[in-house]
Amino acid sequence: MQPKERQISLGKIALAIIVAVVVSSAFWFGANTTTNLVPTSVLSTSPDYFITQVTVKKFDQEGALVETLNAEQTLHYIAEAKTILEKPSVERRIEAGKWQAQADKGLIEDGSNDILLTENATATKQHLGSDDIRLVADNVHYLDKDQTLTSYGNAALLSTQGETSAEEITTYLHSEEVLMTGSVRGKYETIR
Incomplete structure (x- = not known):
């Protein structure tokens, strides 16, 4: 592998890692753990x-x-x-x-x-x-x-x-x- 090809490969890997981190962060911070599919008042009376x-x-x-x-x-x-x-x-x-x-x-x-x-x-x-x-x-x-x-x-x-x-x-x-x-x-x- 030549240095230019190695540089493109490393660039693609770095870009993939950055995209994965951004997507994971968006999902992680976007997910609200206190949100329920069913309201708590309904669950407490069920x-x-x-x-x-x-x-x-x-x-x-x-x-x-x-x-x-x-x-x-x-x-x-x-x-x-x-x-x-x-x-x-x-x-x-x-x-x-x-x-x-x-x-x-x-x-x-x-x-x-x-x-x-x-x-x-x-x-x-x-x-x-x-x-x-x-x-x-x-x-x-x-x-x-x-x-x-x-x-x-x-x-x-x-x-x-x-x-x-x-x-x-x-x-x-x-x-x-x-x-x-x-x-x-x-x-x-x-x-x-």
């Missing part, structure tokens, strides 16, 4: 994950089925420590019988066994040795610690004896006890 067509089964230590939870979709929000359920249905078996409930929506807080069913909630309690009772309300709340189903918001209890409405109706799962509070009204059939 679920961190969702699952569709959910079936969860819970068993006791002897392997007997205790609870079945079905939902069309679950949406988990880690910032709020909760899971929203779409079209949930729950069936829980207890020694005294079982209960079933469903609604349009539901909520489970992280670390809790309580289930809040909202929007067109219904629950049926089947207690051994007695007739079934049905709770209908805007909301039905299963409290695991108390072993109760509490309905509120247009709450009504339907049984073979008739219909009772109240602001809040609580039924204890291990007994036939029902507690009604606030403006209790009823319609009953007479026994002939």
Whole structure:
């Protein structure tokens, strides 16, 4: 290679390096690392994950089925420590019988066994040795610690004896006890 050709080659290499540095610098300084494709406000209110067509089964230590939870979709929000359920249905078996409930929506807080069913909630309690009772309300709340189903918001209890409405109706799962509070009204059939 002659000195003139070597000089042209070195010039081309130097030009290529300068172009690469300029392009890289333009890209590096032009890229804003704080720019998100989705606004932060949207991300903070979005679920961190969702699952569709959910079936969860819970068993006791002897392997007997205790609870079945079905939902069309679950949406988990880690910032709020909760899971929203779409079209949930729950069936829980207890020694005294079982209960079933469903609604349009539901909520489970992280670390809790309580289930809040909202929007067109219904629950049926089947207690051994007695007739079934049905709770209908805007909301039905299963409290695991108390072993109760509490309905509120247009709450009504339907049984073979008739219909009772109240602001809040609580039924204890291990007994036939029902507690009604606030403006209790009823319609009953007479026994002939």
